[in-house]
Amino acid sequence: MDGDLDRGRTAGRTTRSCRRTTRACCVGYLHRHRPTDGSCMSEECERGARGGGGGTGKGTLLPNLTTHETAECHRSLAGYRALSPPLAALLVVHLPRLPREEVWALWQDTDTRHTTRLSSSFRVGRGHAHGAAASASATLLLLLLLLGMLASRAPAQQPATLHERDAAALRDLRASLRDLPASRFFDTWDDARSPCAYAGVVCAPDDADGDGGGGDSSSTTVLRVSVLTLGTGLADSPGLTGTLPDSLSTLAALTDLVLYPGRVSGPIPSALGAGLRRLRLLSLAGNQLTGAVPASLAGLPDLHTLDLGGNRLDGAVPPGLLRPDSPSLKVLILANNGGISGEIPDGFASSGLFHVDLARNALAGGLPPMPATLRYFSVAGNAMQGTLDGAFGSGGGGGDDGSASPPPLPADLAFLDLSMNNFSGRIPASVFGLPGLSSLLLSRNNFTGALSVPPPSPQQEWAVVDVSHNGISGEVPEALAAAGSLYVNNNRLSGEVPAAVALSVLAGRMTTLYAQHNFLTGFPVPPAAPLPDSAALCLSYNCMELPSASAADGCPTIGGPLEARPAEQCRSTTTSGGDG
Numbered sequence: 001m002d003g004d005l006d007r008g009r010t011a012g013r014t015t016r017s018c019r020r021t022t023r024a025c026c027v028g029y030l031h032r033h034r035p036t037d038g039s040c041m042s043e044e045c046e047r048g049a050r051g052g053g054g055g056t057g058k059g060t061l062l063p064n065l066t067t068h069e070t071a072e073c074h075r076s077l078a079g080y081r082a083l084s085p086p087l088a089a090l091l092v093v094h095l096p097r098l099p100r101e102e103v104w105a106l107w108q109d110t111d112t113r114h115t116t117r118l119s120s121s122f123r124v125g126r127g128h129a130h131g132a133a134a135s136a137s138a139t140l141l142l143l144l145l146l147l148g149m150l151a152s153r154a155p156a157q158q159p160a161t162l163h164e165r166d167a168a169a170l171r172d173l174r175a176s177l178r179d180l181p182a183s184r185f186f187d188t189w190d191d192a193r194s195p196c197a198y199a200g201v202v203c204a205p206d207d208a209d210g211d212g213g214g215g216d217s218s219s220t221t222v223l224r225v226s227v228l229t230l231g232t233g234l235a236d237s238p239g240l241t242g243t244l245p246d247s248l249s250t251l252a253a254l255t256d257l258v259l260y261p262g263r264v265s266g267p268i269p270s271a272l273g274a275g276l277r278r279l280r281l282l283s284l285a286g287n288q289l290t291g292a293v294p295a296s297l298a299g300l301p302d303l304h305t306l307d308l309g310g311n312r313l314d315g316a317v318p319p320g321l322l323r324p325d326s327p328s329l330k331v332l333i334l335a336n337n338g339g340i341s342g343e344i345p346d347g348f349a350s351s352g353l354f355h356v357d358l359a360r361n362a363l364a365g366g367l368p369p370m371p372a373t374l375r376y377f378s379v380a381g382n383a384m385q386g387t388l389d390g391a392f393g394s395g396g397g398g399g400d401d402g403s404a405s406p407p408p409l410p411a412d413l414a415f416l417d418l419s420m421n422n423f424s425g426r427i428p429a430s431v432f433g434l435p436g437l438s439s440l441l442l443s444r445n446n447f448t449g450a451l452s453v454p455p456p457s458p459q460q461e462w463a464v465v466d467v468s469h470n471g472i473s474g475e476v477p478e479a480l481a482a483a484g485s486l487y488v489n490n491n492r493l494s495g496e497v498p499a500a501v502a503l504s505v506l507a508g509r510m511t512t513l514y515a516q517h518n519f520l521t522g523f524p525v526p527p528a529a530p531l532p533d534s535a536a537l538c539l540s541y542n543c544m545e546l547p548s549a550s551a552a553d554g555c556p557t558i559g560g561p562l563e564a565r566p567a568e569q570c571r572s573t574t575t576s577g578g579d580g
Contacts, residue, residue, distance in 0.1 A: 160221040162195050162203060169247040170195050170225070177230065177242035180262060185231055185240065195225075202227035206253045224253030231260030239287075240264055249275030255302070261286025261310070268308070273297040283307040285333065293318055293334065298325055305331040309357065314339030317358070323347040335359040335378065344368055344379075349407040358382070359417065367391040367418070374410040378417035380441065387425035388418075409434060417441040419466070427467065429454055432479070443468040443487065450474025456482045467491070468514065476501060476515070485512035489538065496522035497539075508532040516540045516555060519570060523547050543570035 174189050188199045196203035206224035228251065231239050239262020248257075249271040255278050264287040273279070273296030280302050289311040297306060298320025306321065306329065317334060320326055322345055334340050335357040343365030344358075351371050359380040366386035370377060392409065413434050419441045426449035427442060433454050440462060447470040456462075456479055465480060466487040473492045480486055481500035497515060502525045504510040511534050520542040529548075531537060536554030539546055543565055546552055552563065 160205070160223050162223045162225070163206070165250045165252075166203075166223075166225045167195055169245070169250050170198065170201065172245040172247040173230070176245045177240045177264065180238040180241050183232070183237045183239060183262075185237070196223060200229035200231075201225060204253070225251050226253055227256040228254060229256070229258045229260075231258075231262060233260040238262065244269055244284075244289075246271065248272065251276060253278060255279060256281040257283070259284045259287060263288055265289065267291035268294055268313075270294050271296055273300055277301070279303050280328075281305045284311070286310040288312055291315070293321075293340070295320075297321065300326060300328075302328050304328050307331070307333040309333040309335040309337065311337050312339065313337040314341065314362075316340070316342030317344075317363075319345040319347075322351060322353070322356075324350045324352070327352070329353060331355040333357045334361065337361055367423070369393075369407040370410050370413070372408045372410050373412070375412050375436075376415045377410075377413065378415070379421065380417045381420040383422060384418075385422040385424065388423060388428050388431065389425065392428040392430045412436045414438045418445065419443040421445055423447065425449070427451060427472075432456075435460065438463045440464070441466045443470070445470055447472055451477050451480075453477035453479040455479050476520075481510070484510060486510060487512070487514045488518070489514040490517040493518040493520060494543075495520065496524055499524045505535055505537060506531065508534060510535070512536045512554070514538045514554075516542065519543050519565070521570075523551065541565055 170189075174186065177186075179186050185199060188197070195201060202225070203223040204226040205221050231237065237260075239260055241263040243266035244259075244264065246269045249269050251257075252275060254276050257276070257279065258281065264284075266289065268284065268289055268291065272282075272294050276282075277300060279300055281304060282297070283305065285307045287310070289308070291313065292315035293308060293313055295318045297303070298318040303326060313334070314337070317340060321329065321332055324347065329351070330353060332353060332355070336359065338361060340358065340361040341363060343363065344367070346368060349369040349371055352373050353371050354373055355376040356374065357376065357378045359378040359382070361382055363379060363382040363384055365384060367379070367384060367388060367390065369391055409430060411434065414436050416431070416434075416437065416439070420443070422445065423442075424446040427447050429452040431437075431440065431442075432452075435457065438461070441464070443466045447467065450473055451467070460482060462480075462483040464485040464487075465483040466485075468487040469490040471492060472488070473494070475495035476488055476493055476497055478498040478500045480488075481498065481504045486501070493515070497513075497520055501510070501513065502523055505513050506525060506529055511532075513536070516538045518541075520539065521544050523539055523544065523546075525547060531548070531550040531553075537551055538553075538555035539551040540555050540563055546563060
C-alpha cells in the first residue's frame with residue numbers, strides 16, 4: 001500500500017493535470033482551513049486560494065465531481081478537521097494525485113492496518129502522529145468518502161487537437177516566412193511536434209467555435225491559436241523575412257499577434273481585421289511592409305494596441321482608428337512609415353486614445369482638438385499646417401455667440417511633439433499651462449510672436465522645452481526657468497536672459513540652455529561664476545559679449561563657433577536674421 005501511495009505521489013508531481021487537480025482541491029479546502037504543515041504544497045494552496053483557481057471561478061470544484069458532490073466533500077472536510085486538521089489538509093492535497101487504478105485498489109481495501117499506515121505516511125510532525133493514529137476509524141470514513149467521489153464515473157480527460165484552419169494557417173506561415181541568417185526561430189516548427197508546441201504559438205480551448213473543426217466535439221477538445229509571436233525579439237536576432245499570407249486572417253481566436261522587427265515585406269492582409277475580431281494587440285513594427293493600413297482594423301471591439309511603425313506603409317489612416325469607432329483602442333503607433341497621408345479627422349477628440357504616434361509621415365491639414373485622455377502625442381516630421389488655436393483654446397466655456405464649448409484640454413498629456421511641420425501663428429499660452437506636460441517639442445515650424453508662459457505650478461517641471469528654429473520674438477519668459485533643458489535658439493528673441501533662467505543653469509537645475517542665433521543682449525551672472533560640469537550652455541551669435549568662454553562651450557560644432565552677431569545686425573531687433 002505504501003508503494004502504491006509513493007507511486008501515486010510521483011505520478012502527481014510529474015503530471016500537469018494532477019497539479020491542476022491538487023490546486024483545485026486545496027482551494028476548496030482553504031475556504032475553511034489553512035494548512036499549517038509549512039510545506040511547499042501549503043504555499044501553492046495559498047496561491048491558488050488567492051487567485052480563485054486561476055480567475056476562472058472553477059477553482060473551488062473538485063475534479064470530476066458535480067457541484068453537489070463538491071459541497072458534500074467540503075462539508076465532510078469541515079467536520080473532520082476538528083479531529084486532525086493537518087492530516088485532513090494533507091489528505092486533500094495528496095489523494096487526488098493517485099492514479100484511478102490505485103484509487104480503486106484503495107477503495108476496496110478496508111483493512112484498518114492500511115489506514116493507520118496511511119495516516120503515518122501523511123503526518124507532518126511529531127505532535128500530530130498520535131492524534132492521526134488515534135482517529136484511524138474516522139480517517140477511514142473520510143477516505144471512503146473522498147475516494148468514492150474521486151473514482152466516480154466522470155469521463156477521462158478528452159484528447160485535444162488544433163483546429164484544422166489554424167493548423168493550415170501555421171503551415172502557410174512557415175512556407176511564407178523564413179529566418180534571416182543567424183536567426184533560429186523556426187527551428188521548432190517541424191512535423192515532429194504538435195503545432196501548439198511551436199515557438200511563439202499559444203493554444204487554448206475555444207468553446208465559442210461551434211463547427212468542431214478538428215473532429216467530433218464529443219470526444220475531442222478543439223484548440224485554437226490564441227497568441228502568435230513571430231521572432232524572438234532578442235538583440236542578436238536579425239528577425240524574419242518573407243511575406244504575410246492571407247490565411248493569417250483565419251486564426252479567428254487570435255488575441256495577440258506580434259511580428260518582431262526584421263525584413264518581412266509585402267502588404268498586410270486586407271482582411272486581417274475582418275477575420276481576427278478578438279484581437280487585443282497587433283504589432284508588426286520594424287519591418288518592410290508596404291501598402292495601406294487595412295481599413296478592417298478599424299472598429300475591432302477589443303483592440304487595445306496597434307503598432308505598425310517603422311515600415312513603408314502609405315495611404316490615409318483609416319478614420320475609424322482615430323475616432324470612437326474603435327472603443328478599446330488606447331495605443332496607436334504608425335510612426336516612421338514616410339508615406340501615411342491624409343488628415344486627422346473630426347471626432348478625434350471623442351476617441352479614448354492614450355498614446356498616438358504618427359511622426360515622420362506625410363500627414364497634412366490642421367491640428368484638431370485632442371482627446372482629454374491623451375498622454376502622448378507626436379506628429380513630428382509631417383506637413384501639417386495652420387495655427388494651434390483650434391486644438392488649444394482656453395478650454396473654457398462657449399463663446400458669446402452661443403457656440404458650443406470646446407473639448408477639455410488633455411490634462412494628463414505628458415509628451416507633445418509637433419516639431420518639423422508648418423504650423424504658424426503664436427503658441428497658445430494654454431499649451432504651457434497643461435498641468436501634466438513634461439516634454440514640449442515645437443521646433444522647426446513657423447511660429448511667430450512673443451511667448452506667453454503662465455507661471456508653472458510648484459509641482460510642474462518640464463523635462464524639455466524646445467521652441468527652436470521658429471520666428472519667435474520678444475523676451476525669454478522667466479517661467480521657462482522651470483525647464484530641465486531649454487532650446488530657444490534660432491529665433492528673434494531679444495533683451496536679457498532672465499536672471500531666474502541664468503541662476504537655474506548655474507545651480508545645475510537646467511542642464512541645457514541653447515539660446516544661440518538670437519538678438520539677446522545679456523546673461524546676468526558674474527563673469528567668474530563657475531558653470532556646472534553637467535551643464536551645456538550656448539549663447540553665441542547674439543548681441544552681447546559672452547560672459548565667459550564657457551558660454552560657448554556647449555554650442556554645436558556644426559558650422560564652427562560664432563561668438564557674437566555683427567554690430568549692424570543688433571541695431572534693431574526687427575532686422576531679419578533669425579536663421580529660422
